Amino acid sequence: MRTSKRDRILDAAVSVINRDGLGAVTFESVAAEAQLTRGGLLYHFPSREALLRGIDEHLVKAWEASMEALLGKRADEATALERYQTFVRVSAQSATRAELMFMLESMDPDAGERPWGPVVKRWAPSPPARAVADPAALDDFVARLAADGLWIYEAMYEGQLDPEVRTQLTERIAGLLSAGKA
Secondary structure: OOHHHHHHHHHHHHHHHHOOOOHHHHHHOOOOHHHHHHHHHHHHEEEEEEEEHHHHHHHHHHHHHHHHHHOOOHHHHHHHHHHHHHHHHHHHHHOOHHHHHHHHHHHHOOOOOOOHHHHHHHHOOOOOOOOOHHHHHHHHHHHHHHHHHHHHHHHOOOOOOHHHHHHHHHHHHHHOOOOOOO
């Protein structure tokens, strides 16, 4: 299947961000990365804000698609344990600078629409609202925090972890979630 020009532009923009940071995203840099003209880019994204919103939505879709592909089904078809384990594994494997930047930006209360929130809620439990008597429920949230921490670490220090070490850490974190716990 051929990649659409829109997806090609978004993939190129993500490459620019991962390599040079969000500030480097200009129509010129993205057009050059996508091997398109500036006009071709403007056809799909008439403003920088539209491009940034498109990147955010593109990253969220790709992130959720990774979870669905790994699990082999959608979140609403999975058990809580399956969703949580998948969230842990994908979070540990897909950490990119672009994802981190956009996820953090979307947490801004003034950001308007926040596409990451609903996806995270579908795949990972929210923090306990009050003190928890059940140690297993607390372990579940500790696993989520550990997965988030690994994801952030990998995004900030790209290439620092040996792939085998990352796999071991991911499995150790996922091991906090046992069938009887989630």
